[in-house]
Amino acid sequence: MKITLSVIKADIGGYVGHSESHPDICSRANELLAKAKKEGLLIDYHVTKCGDDLELIMTHEHGEENRKIHKLAWDTFVQCTKLARKLKLYGAGQDLLADSFSGNVKGMGPGVAEMEFEERVAEPVIVFMADKTSAGGWNLPLYKMFADPFNTIGLVIAPTMHSGFSFEVHDVKESKKIVLNAPEEIYDLLVFIGAPSRYAVKAVYSRSANEIAAVSSTQKLSLIAGRYVGKDDPVCIVRCQGAFPAVGEVLEPFTTPHLVEGWMRGSHHGPLMPVSIPDSTPSRFDGPPRVTAAGFQLSSGKLVGPRDMFADKSFDLAREKANQVADYMRYHGPFEPHRLPLDEMEYTTMPQVAEKLKTRFKKI
Ligand code: 13P
Ligand code: 13P
Ligand code: MG
Numbered sequence: 001m002k003i004t005l006s007v008i009k010a011d012i013g014g015y016v017g018h019s020e021s022h023p024d025i026c027s028r029a030n031e032l033l034a035k036a037k038k039e040g041l042l043i044d045y046h047v048t049k050c051g052d053d054l055e056l057i058m059t060h061e062h063g064e065e066n067r068k069i070h071k072l073a074w075d076t077f078v079q080c081t082k083l084a085r086k087l088k089l090y091g092a093g094q095d096l097l098a099d100s101f102s103g104n105v106k107g108m109g110p111g112v113a114e115m116e117f118e119e120r121v122a123e124p125v126i127v128f129m130a131d132k133t134s135a136g137g138w139n140l141p142l143y144k145m146f147a148d149p150f151n152t153i154g155l156v157i158a159p160t161m162h163s164g165f166s167f168e169v170h171d172v173k174e175s176k177k178i179v180l181n182a183p184e185e186i187y188d189l190l191v192f193i194g195a196p197s198r199y200a201v202k203a204v205y206s207r208s209a210n211e212i213a214a215v216s217s218t219q220k221l222s223l224i225a226g227r228y229v230g231k232d233d234p235v236c237i238v239r240c241q242g243a244f245p246a247v248g249e250v251l252e253p254f255t256t257p258h259l260v261e262g263w264m265r266g267s268h269h270g271p272l273m274p275v276s277i278p279d280s281t282p283s284r285f286d287g288p289p290r291v292t293a294a295g296f297q298l299s300s301g302k303l304v305g306p307r308d309m310f311a312d313k314s315f316d317l318a319r320e321k322a323n324q325v326a327d328y329m330r331y332h333g334p335f336e337p338h339r340l341p342l343d344e345m346e347y348t349t350m351p352q353v354a355e356k357l358k359t360r361f362k363k364i
């Protein structure tokens with residue numbers, strides 16, 4: 001049976017500041033998706049949050065970029081924004097960049113990751129959700145999951161994985177894409193994805209099974225809006241086991257909290273801390289950036305779960321490490337490399353300050 005797993009998310013208001021979602025917002029979204037399930041549009045759904053982002057996880061049989069599904073998500077965000085305005089939540093409607101729906105939520109502010117596939121006998125999937133960071137934040141973990149044998153032993157010893165994976169990479173500034181094969185082209189691949197502010201891994205495919213393995217949201221909100229509108233706070237769906245990495249191989253990259261863009265005012269580098277869903281409450285300097293993981297077994301499209309994958313004790317050390325790295329990075333205050341380079345900052349006073357001091361700059 002072919003099913004589509006759609007994860008569509010938006011920040012429609014923060015509680016308090018940018019630190020968390022209000023429980024009433026999640027309840028409202030739950031009511032609206034329950035109605036859509038009852039009416040037969042959805043097979044199943046799960047509403048959750050990561051920090052101040054509202055996450056709609058939905059299964060259905062209508063394929064990717066389906067108008068009805070996208071409209072359902074958009075209308076849900078609009079209804080939740082109404083409630084957010086009533087509660088005067090912070091930045092109500094932050095990620096809704098258009099006034100009305102026009103067929104597809106892509107380019108309208110919300111983040112989208114969708115995949116259509118034939119459900120296997122057992123179909124374990126993990127939905128990763130991040131807050132206070134941007135889409136390129138998945139590059140390093142996806143590379144480790146699907147191309148690094150020191151992370152994924154399956155690449156070496158599992159016959160189903162030994163021929164490797166292909167990576168679809170998007171240039172988010174010039175709206176171009178390229179597909180590169182691992183392992184033969186990993187050095188070429190790394191030239192691009194090692195620069196995550198510009199190149200983001202959109203999807204990964206199994207070369208032996210010719211199947212979708214992972215898909216991420218690559219929207220760059222600031223490029224869509226042409227001005228600062230909050231960080232992208234991306235999502236990523238990964239299929240596990242069989243021709244794909246095992247669940248433990250998929251989670252393993254997050255044991256090292258790598259540095260990502262985002263954090264305070266979307267203008268800093270900081271460690272990506274893996275946390276349980278209730279612990280996705282970025283409060284220290286609006287961070288550090290968080291990642292959560294909701295695991296499901298699919299059963300004819302039914303979402304059996306979620307299991308809160310990072311609630312496990314074995315991620316305690318990663319959280320500890322992330323807190324230490326956060327401290328170390330914070331010491332730099334307004335200095336790079338804690339502060340992002342000038343052209344990557346979401347906020348800047350540089351033009352105004354440079355204009356004000358123009359006449360005081362002398363030739364050297
Ligand atoms: P089981 O033998 O428990 O199915 O585990 C197989 C596996 O892939 C573990 O990584
Ligand atoms: P969000 O993108 O999560 O709304 O965060 C914005 C911000 O500026 C945090 O300091
Ligand atoms: Mg926000």
Ligand code: MG
Nearest residue numbers: 052053131233
């Ligand atoms: Mg957010």
